[in-house]
Amino acid sequence: MNEQGRDPLIEVGHEQQELFPIREVSRLTGVNAVTLRAWERRYGLIQPTRTDSGHRLYSQADIDDIRRILGWLERGVAVSKVGSILARGHALAEQASGATDAWLRWQHQARQAVQRFDMAGLDRLFDEVFAANTLDQVFAEVFMPVWHDLAAGQGGYGQASEWLFLDQFLRGRVFSRLQLAHVPRGRTVLLAALPGQCHELELLVTGLSLGSDEIGVTPLASGQPLQELALVCERLKPDALVLFSHHPPTAELTRRLVRMAAVLECPLLLAGEAAEVAQDHLAGSLVACLGAQGSVMRQRLRQFLAGQLDT
Template identity: 40%
Template sequence: MTYKAMDSNAAPLYPIREVSRLTGVNSVTLRAWERRYGLIRPQRTPKGHRLYGRNDIERVERILQWLNRGVPVSQVRELLDQPETAETPAPQMGDWASQRQHVIQAVEALDTGRLEALFNQSLSLYPVGLCVAELWQPVISQLEERWGGQFGATLQRRVLESFLRTRIGTRIYHANQLNNAETVLVARLPDDSSGFWSLLMGLTASASGYRVQLIDGEVPLSEFPFAVERLGTQALLLASGHAERSDVIRRQLPRLAEQCEAPVCLVGPVARIRAGDLENSAVAVLGEDMSQALSRMRSMIDAGI
């Protein structure tokens, strides 16, 4: 392996927390890339703390580029040291497809131990935004299609709800102690009783550095302006995996957007399904991709919309 960390006398070095902030890759994932795959090799202080040079940061960015092209993390190392002119391989989608199948099988078998291992593994090896987009969103979409009238569907749904609610809620709680960015309020719309999409939105926002106030239950839309004011949130993100009732979309949401002091944003499948119904309203339709939705929300906050 030809890659070498930068000499500490040649350029500034950064602690892992700063590298995480600069690249969007959490500290757990950076450590996993180092220990399990040898993708990066930071220097160490006498007390063992990791220090990263500019070339380490650039290498992390190159890793992200490969992962975004669909290359499994286990195959990235052999690509990193290729000349820049090397031909880009075709995306290897089998890795994500295999992971999705494993998760679905664990849910259908009610195997929470296996589900726990897959959840922790996915979030330790991949950036949260990529993991949500390529694994957890597709899994939930596939399961919701399978659950229509299937024996055991209600039990499977409740087990997965409980699992994600506990794990994601814990991650958000601990991240809120460290995150210093704006606070966002994340909640579900009335027809999305499972709350899957609001949970994934909360997880993605938390991993992006926002302090997240997650309301994991049904709240009348008329009460959100009060919640936004009292909680001091900079945006309200409403999620759903369903089309929602026409009255909610065409009347209640536009009214809410006019009453709220912060932007009211729609995310998840509902944003794709109902985009046309909200074209002339104050509701910001941010799309189904969670990371892209946050980028659009960021632009709105910066612009003071």
């Protein structure tokens, strides 16, 4: 089997799925093979299956995504922005299945528990939500929207205390999950916040999102000096360092990241909203951008460490 031929079926669980070689996908979509590879390696937009010999095989879902990408490009959307749009589209498809009502109900229950400062109630609710959802959904669809709402509405009496109560609870839960995940992995990644550009909880949740069975993620302490990261990486010898920020990067910060990447002993990656904004400016540099959404960041990190995502 090679990319010039056709491997019509593979087993997926108890089902069979038709897969297409890159030449056939080019014929079906009108996108040439060079562009398809660039969308995979540079932007992480698609992730075809690989044969043992390394040849790409695309599913019908991949082909559907390629057509969606073409549609957004025709509307004038920059290719660097399409990944987050696709991820939102996939999330909306999940919501259409009826998950939205459950998420809203859990958000309401979380707000009620916070208003009562009910730690035991929050514990029970967290366990219920965790048992019924993916890790990304637990935070992105249920608890972080409540956390953000409380953070934005601290003008009223008691609201600051409610936000601090929820923040403390969630940090404790995320710490516990990170400790459970802190076992030897095939790859190790350090995660650090750009100084003053996120709350500790946001960094910790990102650490959970980036981790997988193959990749262990260690968040560094809040306030980690940027200028000392080279020393930390030299001593810990991670496979990569990920910097996280939800603030748009300045031109000076972008230049500083490029300089930092040149002296680190491991690859440097950027995650969070900063990565969405800076991706075009960092194209071709030594800094890779992971995006801002959990599933997108995790996929791109996996691709990067496998040598399948370009900077």
